[in-house]
Amino acid sequence: MFRLDRQDAGLLVFVAVITLFAPILLNPFAEGSAMAQFNAGYPDLMQRFVIFAIFAIGFNILFGLTGYLSFGHAAFLGIGSYSAVWMFKLLSMNVIPAVLFSVIVAGVFSLVIGYVCLRRSGIYFSILTLAFAQMSFSLAYSVLTPITNGETGLQLSLSDPRVLDGKTTTGALPETNLFGVAMNDTLSVEALGRVWQFSAGYYFCAVLMLIAFYISIRIFRSPFGMMLRAVKSNQQRMRFTGLNTRPYALAAFVISGMYAGLAGGLMAAMDPLAGADRMQWTASGEVVLMTILGGAGTLLGPILGSGFIKYFENIFSKINDTILHQWFAFLPDGLENFVVAVIYPFVGKGWLLTLGMLFMLVVIFLPGGLIEGAQRLRKLFARTPTGAADRRAPASKPAE
Template sequence: MFGLDKKDTSLLMIVAVLTLFAPFILNPFPTGSGLAQFNAGYPDLMQRFVIFGIFAIGFNILFGLTGYLSFGHAAFLGVGSYSAVWMFKLLSMNVLPAILLSVIISGLFALVIGFISLRRSGIYFSILTLAFAQMSFSLAYSVLTPITNGETGLQLTLDDPRVLGVTATADGSIPVTNLFGLEMRGTYEMAVGPWAFQFNIGYYLCALVLIAAFYLAIRIFRSPFGMMLRAVKSNQQRMNYTGLNSKPYTLAAFVISGMYAGLAGGLMASMDPLAGAERMQWTASGEVVLMTILGGAGTLIGPVLGAGFIKYFENIFSKINDNVLHGWFSFMPDGLEDFVVFIVHPFIGKGWHLTLGILFMLVVIYLPGGLVEGGQRIAGWIKGNKQSDAQQSETKPAE
């Protein structure tokens, strides 16, 4: 279907079902129950899942296929956000032109940075992209204040022109982002018994974009262009002596993944119309690297899983505090309860990075193919197949 083979079609279907039914899937626990804090089915967080999923899918086109590890992809995310907010300030609150501009501007930005950074490969390429991203961050933070509004971040105001829209609504407030009148913040709540499911328009826009972005990524992976990108990763020497110029191939991959990042940035600003310099900081660039590797670099679905995994940890584990722990372990005798809480304390709340770090190490050491490899091994055990079969299919994920 859609020019994909059976396996890829089912992969696309899985992603489509997961994203479209996310409000149910992520809300398994009834509201008010003790486990309700593990629910992730609220609009804000679901939007973040899919937006970072898009970011990681794009990053994987560069890193997973060509092996070029960019440490500065957050710069494109930031540029996308700024472009979108400017579109909201100057043109209208419709998200479509904003997202289009984000993709175009970040693509141009990626063309310039890629052209220079791709003169080197390996660690030098990574350092060059990191340097560019940090420069962009510093510029956005201070020098370019007229464009970026410095450390406050770029926000909408009541005297923005918005030539195709209104400067302010009738009741004197800032208009909200919309898609031809459909407000992004619009949410429909459905109560089923003790459960409350939330369907947010902004989330569904992001989800549809993610499905389209995922579909495009599959096509790129299976195309002659995708094969050439894998050839870049495998043996550039042979490539150059086979009459192929590897430079435009890597540059095209860099620009495409930069545009994906810009798309993610544009969507982020469409959900919440502000943009700050911290979005471009190197920790944000590092995060997408973690997502891709954790999920499985070079696989199609891995980056999406990795993005969801990390964002879930960031938002759910960080909210567990000592009071919650005391609630959980209250069945224990007092001394023991305090002791257990003391042991668990470093891994929760602000310590969620520690938990994530340990999990990341475990995955990289025991599952070099990421969560996807984990899934394949489990599927292999269930089918009773030998582990080696799972590994074989895993080494050729793009076939």
């Protein structure tokens, strides 16, 4: 299928099914029930899942394959957002030109930044990318205020020219749309006694994420992908095999920059404003965490990692002390207060503490990320069945 082998095609179908049915799968608990707060199926969060998945898939092409650890990829995310909002202001509220423009602009920036940063490798490369990203962040706040609107962030306004569809604007700010379908449109379907919401914006992002994932599979299986893994493994041997390593690393850098630009463009398409804080180093660090947590260099890892982090960010940060007290109300008062006091620092605003500990556990015990964990589990459970199959194999031979 699509020039993929069976295993990869299976993986793509698996991810496609999960993403397309996410509005149902992520809403297992009925509305109004005590567990409803663990539902993650509302549009805003699901959009974040797939957008950050795109970001992480692209980052993985650079970091997972070539081993170059960039600490500045949020710069391309921010650049993508600014480009998209400018398209909304100047051209049209249609998301297609905005997303295309954000990918192109991010690609151009990553070409320039990558060309400079890739003159060094290892920690020096990481520091250079970090420096570039922080520089972009500061510039967006200061000198570039006419373009970025500084601290307020770039927003739509009624006086925007919007060459293609500006005339139709009346009164209120227009909405981003895909040929007339507004991104914040939701289709409500009643079934099984529940109301299921299907957001147009989510499906737009999800389709782009599936395309991005498909391209990343193709890159992983291509001669180019193999060269990138060779760059990670041994640059000396690369050079003495007649291959200049830098163009390969630069191509990977630009591709991952374009993925980041796409993610940034989509963020703006879902909510048309762009702020400099999207470029801050914490955002760059987040995508590093997602990739490593999921499994760097694996196909599914970055998607898993981004979903995991965004889900738990949402869930853990929602739990406040009132909810904790409700949970432990069955305990005697003193004990209840004690348990709540112990758990409290790890939830709500303190959820980053939980994330930090999870990250440490993964790096120490599962260096291959969650994917490695899944593989170990599968081996554990598959041991007996495969053993049985092996024993059965000789017996079935005469039948052939």
